[in-house]
Amino acid sequence: MATRIQFENNCEVGVFSKLTNAYCLVAIGGSENFYSAFEAELADAIPVVKTSIGGTRIIGRLCVGNKNGLLLPHTTTDQELQHLRNSLPDQVVVQRIDERLSALGNCIACNDHVALTHPDLDKETEEFIADVLGVEVFRQTIAGNILVGSYCAFSNRGGLVHPHTSIEDLDELSTLLQVPLVAGTVNRGSEVIAAGMTVNDWTAFCGSDTTATELSVIESVFKLREGQPTAIVDDMRKSLIDSYV
Amino acid sequence: MPPGGRKPKLPPTFAALSPFARSIIFTAASASAKRPPRPHAAAAETPRQGQDDMPRQPPKRARRAEPSSDDEEEEERGSSESEDEEEEEDSFGTSESDGDGDGESSEELETVQADFAFFDPKPTDFHGVRLLLKTYLDSKPWDLTGFVDIILAQTTVGTVVKLADDDDDHDHHQGQGNGAADKKNSNDDDDLFGLISVLSLGRYAEHRCIKDIKEYLLSVCADKDAKKQLRSLLEGKASSVGLLVCRRFVNFPYELLPKLYDALFDEVSWATEDEPTKELQDSFRFKHYLLVVRMLERKTPAKHKSKSIKDDDDDEPVIYPKLEDEIFHELSSWSFTFPIRSEQSAQQEMKNYKEMGLVMAIKAEAIPKFRKKLEALVSE
Numbered sequence: 001m002a003t004r005i006q007f008e009n010n011c012e013v014g015v016f017s018k019l020t021n022a023y024c025l026v027a028i029g030g031s032e033n034f035y036s037a038f039e040a041e042l043a044d045a046i047p048v049v050k051t052s053i054g055g056t057r058i059i060g061r062l063c064v065g066n067k068n069g070l071l072l073p074h075t076t077t078d079q080e081l082q083h084l085r086n087s088l089p090d091q092v093v094v095q096r097i098d099e100r101l102s103a104l105g106n107c108i109a110c111n112d113h114v115a116l117t118h119p120d121l122d123k124e125t126e127e128f129i130a131d132v133l134g135v136e137v138f139r140q141t142i143a144g145n146i147l148v149g150s151y152c153a154f155s156n157r158g159g160l161v162h163p164h165t166s167i168e169d170l171d172e173l174s175t176l177l178q179v180p181l182v183a184g185t186v187n188r189g190s191e192v193i194a195a196g197m198t199v200n201d202w203t204a205f206c207g208s209d210t211t212a213t214e215l216s217v218i219e220s221v222f223k224l225r226e227g228q229p230t231a232i233v234d235d236m237r238k239s240l241i242d243s244y245v
Numbered sequence: 246m247p248p249g250g251r252k253p254k255l256p257p258t259f260a261a262l263s264p265f266a267r268s269i270i271f272t273a274a275s276a277s278a279k280r281p282p283r284p285h286a287a288a289a290e291t292p293r294q295g296q297d298d299m300p301r302q303p304p305k306r307a308r309r310a311e312p313s314s315d316d317e318e319e320e321e322r323g324s325s326e327s328e329d330e331e332e333e334e335d336s337f338g339t340s341e342s343d344g345d346g347d348g349e350s351s352e353e354l355e356t357v358q359a360d361f362a363f364f365d366p367k368p369t370d371f372h373g374v375r376l377l378l379k380t381y382l383d384s385k386p387w388d389l390t391g392f393v394d395i396i397l398a399q400t401t402v403g404t405v406v407k408l409a410d411d412d413d414d415h416d417h418h419q420g421q422g423n424g425a426a427d428k429k430n431s432n433d434d435d436d437l438f439g440l441i442s443v444l445s446l447g448r449y450a451e452h453r454c455i456k457d458i459k460e461y462l463l464s465v466c467a468d469k470d471a472k473k474q475l476r477s478l479l480e481g482k483a484s485s486v487g488l489l490v491c492r493r494f495v496n497f498p499y500e501l502l503p504k505l506y507d508a509l510f511d512e513v514s515w516a517t518e519d520e521p522t523k524e525l526q527d528s529f530r531f532k533h534y535l536l537v538v539r540m541l542e543r544k545t546p547a548k549h550k551s552k553s554i555k556d557d558d559d560d561e562p563v564i565y566p567k568l569e570d571e572i573f574h575e576l577s578s579w580s581f582t583f584p585i586r587s588e589q590s591a592q593q594e595m596k597n598y599k600e601m602g603l604v605m606a607i608k609a610e611a612i613p614k615f616r617k618k619l620e621a622l623v624s625e
Contacts, residue, residue: 008384008587033386188371209375209390 011207069132073102360409373437392454403442439493447484541598580605
């Protein structure tokens with residue numbers, strides 16, 4: 001299910017949070033509403049951890065992670081690093097890396113299997129991504145934008161990319177990522193997808209300006225709607241018929 | 246390169262700069278190429294205007310083209326070219342106070358040419374207006390989206406300031422042949438430099454955003470007398486009160502301010518005659534204007550003696566980021582200040598000041614005086 005939330009009147013929820021299948025990071029904000037929204041949805045499944053990175057609140061754009069690990073920029077302080085190591089589950093490897101492009105969340109987009117990265121990323125960083133996050137790494141651009149981490153958001157089940165992505169690019173990316181992709185917007189026409197929303201395999205959080213249309217696109221491409229039996233049967237039916245023929 | 250194609254292309258990062266951005270970075274054309282095409286550019290633009298029949302003067306140092314005063318055009322356009330005061334030849338090696346040279350050239354400061362134009366608010370201005378209004382109240386959540394929506398819906402009274410080429414249909418754009426032109430069009434829609442509007446508290450009383458604002462103002466008002474006055478304006482006299490909203494980037498050229506306020510007050514008086522229904526006409530007959538602005542108050546200096554004398558003497562007790570707020574404050578019938586809880590900007594020169602909110606009410610009769618004083622202040 002997709003939920004609409006705000007961080008202190010700001011609809012860019014993907015800037016102030018990082019959601020994966022194993023944990024959720026949330027920025028320390030003035031009011032508790034933001035944190036409570038995440039807690040309400042996720043508390044029984046995964047830990048929701050309040051943190052800052054480098055003393056800032058823009059944690060969603062500075063770090064990148066999935067269920068296997070979390071990569072932090074060199075600006076992360078030792079205390080923050082320790083706090084995260086303590087709070088996250090043991091199987092999540094927390095690693096601080098030395099990368100010139102320190103806004104890792106803007107440069108790298110990943111799910112549990114594949115990562116798309118900024119074309120200018122260090123080779124060393126690429127290796128870290130492959131090791132720590134356990135993913136296959138592809139250097140890509142999205143609609144001509146090198147900040148792939150900002151202009152797309154994808155989970156293991158689907159992805160949303162910059163609205164100006166061409167059909168050819170969409171097909172190419174979809175083949176690389178092995179998930180269905182759709183070009184769309186969030187927060188009432190904002191093209192910066194990853195800043196406006198954050199998603200994992202079973203839930204998504206979008207800025208409160210997101211229109212009903214955008215929300216329904218998000219729910220359908222990320223397959224978030226409560227599993228209606230008919231949907232599952234339809235999927236199965238296609239594979240059954242395939243094997244018949 | 247056709248003379249009309251001299252407009253500098255904004256780097257994509259511009260849209261992300263906060264309202265407190267200190268400098269605009271443009272990749273300007275070379276100094277020598279800039280001067281001659283200007284008159285041609287002005288001429289080339291005229292046929293593109295379509296319904297706009299006011300002449301554009303060759304805008305070398307011209308401050309503005311006069312807006313047509315009597316026609317009621319759909320789009321009221323006043324444009325003014327804002328140039329850096331320095332000659333381009335002198336700018337080499339000069340360091341301005343806020344030219345911290347981030348971006349390409351660090352030693353050489355380039356002159357920025359910009360044509361600003363006034364437009365009626367449109368629905369596509371949503372993100373730009375929202376950005377300007379983000380810090381209107383404090384950080385507590387309120388219906389900002391609804392507030393932006395009613396400002397954009399009121400096209401008869403209200404002005405947004407953008408770069409002059411933004412609204413033009415790119416089909417008419419001669420010889421640009423720029424593949425990126427389409428992208429530029431959609432990006433530029435968000436580059437709002439300023440906004441001014443006035444909302445009748447009576448007309449919009451039922452909207453959640455106005456209720457949120459009223460609640461907020463009453464909650465932060467500490468002064469008993471001011472609170473009484475505020476309450477009467479917000480409740481009893483709401484139908485004759487206009488909430489005057491003026492928001493702009495810090496580096497907005499102050500020369501445009503008299504034009505901006507003239508545009509607003511003229512639109513208000515036209516609306517009292519032109520609106521389709523009597524109810525709407527009456528909703529613009531304001532007796533009072535209410536303003537919610539920010540100001541910087543000097544913190545009580547803790548170490549009075551240890552600082553050098555000149556620091557204390559030169560410090561103003563109050564700094565108004567928007568210069569017309571000082572005039573409004575002088576002419577206001579009452580006002581009160583309240584502390585701002587959200588993060589203060591941590592700048593070196595501002596560390597002795599803390600940001601406060603300022604709410605003031607002005608009688609509509611004082612507006613002509615305000616306009617004169619603003620004109621005088623700007624032409625100093």
